[in-house]
Amino acid sequence: MEAIVYLNGEYLPASQAKVSVFDHSFLYGDGCFETIIVRQGRPFRLDEHITRLFRSATVLRIRIPLAPEALAAAVLETVRRNGFQDAYTRITLSRGEGYASADPRLAEKATLVIIAYDLGGHPAERFTSKGPGMRCIIASTRRTPPVCVEPRLKANNYLNQIFARMEAVAAGVDDAIMLDIANFVTETPSRNIFVVRDGKLLTPRAHNVLNGITREVVMDLAQKNGWPVAEADLTAYDLYTADEVLTTSTAGGIKAIVEVDGRPIGNGQKGPITRALGEQYEAMLVS
Numbered sequence: 693m694e695a696i697v698y699l700n701g702e703y704l705p706a707s708q709a710k711v712s713v714f715d716h717s718f719l720y721g722d723g724c725f726e727t728i729i730v731r732q733g734r735p736f737r738l739d740e741h742i743t744r745l746f747r748s749a750t751v752l753r754i755r756i757p758l759a760p761e762a763l764a765a766a767v768l769e770t771v772r773r774n775g776f777q778d779a780y781t782r783i784t785l786s787r788g789e790g791y792a793s794a795d796p797r798l799a800e801k802a803t804l805v806i807i808a809y810d811l812g813g814h815p816a817e818r819f820t821s822k823g824p825g826m827r828c829i830i831a832s833t834r835r836t837p838p839v840c841v842e843p844r845l846k847a848n849n850y851l852n853q854i855f856a857r858m859e860a861v862a863a864g865v866d867d868a869i870m871l872d873i874a875n876f877v878t879e880t881p882s883r884n885i886f887v888v889r890d891g892k893l894l895t896p897r898a899h900n901v902l903n904g905i906t907r908e909v910v911m912d913l914a915q916k917n918g919w920p921v922a923e924a925d926l927t928a929y930d931l932y933t934a935d936e937v938l939t940t941s942t943a944g945g946i947k948a949i950v951e952v953d954g955r956p957i958g959n960g961q962k963g964p965i966t967r968a969l970g971e972q973y974e975a976m977l978v979s
């Protein structure tokens with residue numbers, strides 16, 4: 693069966709869901725998006741994702757053509773029409789179709805797309821907290837500073853992160869850790885980072901990274917477990933000397949980083965706090 697896609701108010705077979713070649717997200721990356729995970733038919737933190745999308749749209753001054761509740765319903769309806777139980781969904785909002793000039797006034801009507809993938813067919817490790825842990829490098833590509841493009845804006849232009857990802861691929865490792873222009877740790881191209889030391893969790897400051905929804909969940913979970921959490925300016929030294937380093941994301945869950953720049957983290961295995969948080973998080977997804 694062909695996938696069903698939501699496009700500007702209609703549910704269409706994927707082959708008929710076409711976006712204009714004059715669309716400003718295609719031409720300039722002008723827009724924003726969200727990804728939401730659905731487990732056993734239930735979306736995880738859907739309202740938080742919708743709120744973040746509306747905030748991104750506010751910053752970009754793009755009007756979302758649906759109210760938040762209607763947008764949430766459209767996400768669920770897209771999943772339902774595809775018949776998926778476990779899905780990865782994405783809402784994409786674009787400035788819309790317009791004249792080929794990077795002037796936002798020339799695209800008057802936003803384009804709104806919702807797609808869903810069946811997670812049933814994907815290797816479990818990639819989309820869950822399972823797995824042994826990732827080997828990483830610190831990328832030479834720096835995370836865009838907030839004075840240029842605000843990292844809390846989940847924009848449709850991911851070149852900054854893609855450059856870092858290309859470095860990881862070239863180095864033959866799983867992911868890349870990006871520093872900011874002052875040498876402080878930010879995030880990987882698609883995951884927030886936590887450092888664990890002496891039973892405490894530290895994570896880069898909110899203005900310097902995407903305000904990850906899984907990051908928030910982990911901060912709450914850690915506190916419930918009695919592990920204090922704080923935001924901090926972290927450097928490569930803090931990564932190399934940590935007991936554990938873990939990452940959080942909607943798509944990948946909670947994953948350990950077991951090596952950074954050839955240095956094993958802790959004993960080089962997924963640590964007990966990462967393991968416990970991963971198990972608790974996976975249980976939350978289906979509860």
Ligand code: PMP
Pocket residue numbers: 727853879880881882883884901902903904905906907940941942943
């Ligand atoms: N940072 C970046 C740059 C991302 O793209 C993502 C994935 N959305 C994350 C962090 C993790 O955020 P979340 O937990 O909301 O998926």
